[in-house]
Amino acid sequence: MAIDFKQVDFTYQPGTPFETKALTDINVTIPDGSYTALIGHTGSGKSTLLQHLNALLKPTSGTVTIGDRVITPTTSNKDLKSLRQQVGIVFQFPENQLFEETVVKDIAFGPQNFGVNEADALKTAEKMLTLVGLDDSLLERSPFDLSGGQMRRVAIAGVLAMQPKILVLDEPTAGLDPQGRLDMMEMFARLRQEQNLTVVLVTHQMDDVANYADHVIVMDQGRVVKTGTPQEIFKDPAWLVDHQLGLPKTTAFAQQLMARGLHFDPVPLTEDQLAAALVQQLPATVFGGAESHDE
Amino acid sequence: MSQIIDVAHLNYRYPQQSADDLTLKDISFSVADGEWVAIVGHNGSGKSTLAKNINGLLAPVSGTVTVDGQVLSEKTVWDIRKKIGMVFQNPDNQFVGATVEDDVAFSLENQGVPRDEMLTRVHDALAQVSMAEFATREPARLSGGQKQRVALAGMIAARPRILILDEATSMLDPQGRYEVLQTIQQMKASSDLTVLSITHDIDEAASANRVLVVNDGQLVEEGQPAEIFQHGPALIKMGLDMPYAERLKAALKRQGVQVPAEYLTEKGMADWLWQLISNK
Numbered sequence: 001m002a003i004d005f006k007q008v009d010f011t012y013q014p015g016t017p018f019e020t021k022a023l024t025d026i027n028v029t030i031p032d033g034s035y036t037a038l039i040g041h042t043g044s045g046k047s048t049l050l051q052h053l054n055a056l057l058k059p060t061s062g063t064v065t066i067g068d069r070v071i072t073p074t075t076s077n078k079d080l081k082s083l084r085q086q087v088g089i090v091f092q093f094p095e096n097q098l099f100e101e102t103v104v105k106d107i108a109f110g111p112q113n114f115g116v117n118e119a120d121a122l123k124t125a126e127k128m129l130t131l132v133g134l135d136d137s138l139l140e141r142s143p144f145d146l147s148g149g150q151m152r153r154v155a156i157a158g159v160l161a162m163q164p165k166i167l168v169l170d171e172p173t174a175g176l177d178p179q180g181r182l183d184m185m186e187m188f189a190r191l192r193q194e195q196n197l198t199v200v201l202v203t204h205q206m207d208d209v210a211n212y213a214d215h216v217i218v219m220d221q222g223r224v225v226k227t228g229t230p231q232e233i234f235k236d237p238a239w240l241v242d243h244q245l246g247l248p249k250t251t252a253f254a255q256q257l258m259a260r261g262l263h264f265d266p267v268p269l270t271e272d273q274l275a276a277a278l279v280q281q282l283p284a285t286v287f288g289g290a291e292s293h294d295e
Numbered sequence: 296m297s298q299i300i301d302v303a304h305l306n307y308r309y310p311q312q313s314a315d316d317l318t319l320k321d322i323s324f325s326v327a328d329g330e331w332v333a334i335v336g337h338n339g340s341g342k343s344t345l346a347k348n349i350n351g352l353l354a355p356v357s358g359t360v361t362v363d364g365q366v367l368s369e370k371t372v373w374d375i376r377k378k379i380g381m382v383f384q385n386p387d388n389q390f391v392g393a394t395v396e397d398d399v400a401f402s403l404e405n406q407g408v409p410r411d412e413m414l415t416r417v418h419d420a421l422a423q424v425s426m427a428e429f430a431t432r433e434p435a436r437l438s439g440g441q442k443q444r445v446a447l448a449g450m451i452a453a454r455p456r457i458l459i460l461d462e463a464t465s466m467l468d469p470q471g472r473y474e475v476l477q478t479i480q481q482m483k484a485s486s487d488l489t490v491l492s493i494t495h496d497i498d499e500a501a502s503a504n505r506v507l508v509v510n511d512g513q514l515v516e517e518g519q520p521a522e523i524f525q526h527g528p529a530l531i532k533m534g535l536d537m538p539y540a541e542r543l544k545a546a547l548k549r550q551g552v553q554v555p556a557e558y559l560t561e562k563g564m565a566d567w568l569w570q571l572i573s574n575k
Contacts, residue, residue: 042438042468147339175384175466177338177495178536204468246469249539253561260569271539275546278568283575286552 001067001086001165001198002032003053008062010048022048024222026062030166030215035192035199037209037230040219041244046202049219053168053200054087055080067165085114088164092171094155095148103129103146103154104139110162121161128157131194133187149180153187160191167191168200173208185212210234210248210269218243230269250274298361299457299489300326300349305358307341307348317356318344320512328456331483331490333500333520336509337534342493345509346459349491350379363456377406380455384462386442387435395437395445396421396430402453420452421445423485424478440471447478458482460492464499476502497524497536508533525558540564 010023022045030036030053040046051057052064055071064071069083091097100106107125112118129139132153138146143154152172159167169188173181189212192199203209209216209230216233218226220243226233234240234251247255250271254264262281268274307319318341326332336342347353349360351372360367362375380402383389392398396417403413421427424444429437434445443463450458460479464472476499482488492499500506506523508516510533516523524530527541537545540561544554559567 041470149338175462177534178531179337179534182531244470249542253539253543253565256561256565257568260565262569262572271542271546272549274543275550275552278547278572279550279552281572281575282552282568283571286571 002065003030003067003087003166004065005029005049005052006063006065008052008059008064010052010057011060012048014060022222023052023059026224028217028224028227030198030200030217033196033198034215035189035201035213036215036217037213038200038202038217038219039204039206039209039245044219045222046219047170048222050089050168050170050200050202053166054084054089056089081114085162086164087166087168088159088162089168090156090159090170090172092174093152094159094172095143095151098143098151098155098158101142102140103134103143106143106154107157107161110158114162124161124163125157128161129154131160131191132157133183149176149184152176152184160195163195164197166198166200168202170202171204172201173203173205188212206234206246206248207250207270210250218245220244231266234269235267297328298325299328299330299363300491301359301361302345302349303359303361305345305348305360306356307344307353308356309344318512319348319355322358322509322512322514324507324514324517326489326491329487329489330505331492331503333503333506334491334493334509335495335500335506335523335533335535337532340509340534341512342509343461344512346381346461346491346493350376350381350459378456379459380450380453380457381459381461382443382446382450382463384465386439386446386466389446390434390442392434394431395426395434398434398445399448399452402449406453416452417448420448423451423481424448438471439467440474443467443471443475444478447475447482451482454486455488457489457491460490460494460499462493462495464494464496472496472498495534495536497538500535501538521558525556 005026005028008023008026012020012022038046058071058075059073061073066083066087098106100109104122104125107128108121111121111124126139134150134153143151173184176184185208188199191197201213213230216228216230217224218233225243234247237247237255240247248269250268254268254274258264264277268277303323305319305322306317308317322345334342344353348355351367363378365371365375367375390398391401399417399420400413403416421430424447426441426444426448434442464475467475479490483490494500501520503520506518506520507514524538524541528545530537540559543564547554555567
């Protein structure tokens with residue numbers, strides 16, 4: 001399922017003294033099946049754009065086409081349920097939204113809200129818990145007795161239980177430790193494959209963009225200022241600095257090497273890409289075997 | 296250098312834990328006056344519990360905590376807390392003032408600092424973290440990095456001897472993290488502050504003089520950042536990010552390249568590669 005923005009403007013509290021224009025002339029597509037990263041510094045309009053992905057906000061002018069639904073400024077708030085089921089948003093710190101007595105009930109809450117009967121919803125909930133890598137033994141536990149990382153997985157299972165076609169993740173690894181971050185990002189990559197999901201990731205971590213995304217949308221001051229593959233986005237470091245964005249660590253390190261006279265084409269984005277490029281240039285003596293000390 | 300913090304054979308268990316289960320097990324270490332010590336460990340390893348034992352938010356089952364010559368007890372806890380400032384992970388959880396300046400003034404009001412002196416100290420503290428122009432703004436409307444800098448301004452104004460940072464940069468974007476780290480380095484440079492930072496961030500750990508590794512409630516290792524960083528991929532298990540040079544080393548190893556065993560900074564790594572390739 002694709003999402004298409006056409007000439008979208010959005011203004012908060014229009015016609016009041018607090019009127020703020022948050023989005024200006026957005027024309028962008030989130031392709032079906034893509035892993036799209038949405039990047040931009042704080043206040044660039046990412047969160048406002050994100051809330052248009054399932055019509056939590058409607059454009060002040062222009063249209064947003066989500067699958068076969070067209071959202072315009074006058075779209076009624078009724079009948080948006082199926083849309084919210086198809087586009088699941090995992091907000092920042094989703095564990096703050098847990099509320100039920102048990103893990104299984106919390107996960108089953110969403111589908112029940114969309115009309116699934118209790119027995120089926122509980123069955124789905126069990127499946128979802130496995131899907132997010134948690135053990136069955138947690139089903140009857142209180143979600144509030146779990147660790148922070150486990151709570152977040154339960155919250156994500158609650159969104160997956162609605163069986164969305166598009167999964168939107170707003171800084172899903174904030175506040176987790178390095179192992180937790182890695183596990184979480186690997187889990188999304190796996191879910192995308194297994195569930196055939198389109199993924200939209202809002203992030204400040206350029207390494208995650210380099211490692212996981214295949215399509216990038218860059219925002220600044222309420223506008224989309226660039227779209228392309230990670231390779232296209234990260235090839236111009238000066239442009240990124242102008243928009244208060246960083247480079248993936250590998251790309252920054254490769255720039256240092258290039259400043260000394262090494263050449264990379266294309267410029268690597270991940271350490272495995274850089275290692276592969278270096279292997280072409282390093283002398284044979286650095287590769288295994290006893291001879292390597294003979295020089 | 297004299298010791299400002301001394302922790303000896305500290306054991307701690309939460310009230311709901313069974314008698315044979317401990318969250319902190321026989322932890323002993325000292326921090327010298329003016330030192331910056333980073334405490335690392337994965338989530339749930341007991342790092343935050345340790346910090347809360349040092350300023351008396353939690354009381355140990357056994358063992359002692361000595362701060363600036365005073366043994367922590369019910370009698371001394373209020374004196375000791377005056378010497379320690381804490382900044383937590385989520386800045387939203389620690390704001391009490393309606394405006395930025397009210398918030399920074401809060402601890403000074405508690406200590407009964409005269410109004411004239413308070414105004415100067417609040418103003419100076421905000422200037423030091425480059426937030427003076429936000430003095431009358433609502434804390435809720437600031438960015439994450441700005442909020443943590445306001446929290447730090449509160450500490451600067453209160454002038455604690457010891458600053459404990461409990462994952463103070465973990466929720467910030469890279470820019471916010473950089474701003475906060477810069478501010479702490481400035482604070483250290485302009486006073487003889489002792490810093491204890493609980494962190495997963497490699498840059499924060501690299502700023503420290505010494506790194507303590509906590510795992511499963513025990514102190515398992517300590518050393519200078521460069522010694523600890525040699526662990527490469529095992530660092531992730533310790534709850535620390537891998538320094539970039541170590542990540543690249545691991546990737547080169549996977550390609551069959553023999554890499555130096557000792558820890559290299561990014562510059563060291565670039566030097567090593569450049570030398571090999573340019574001499575080929």
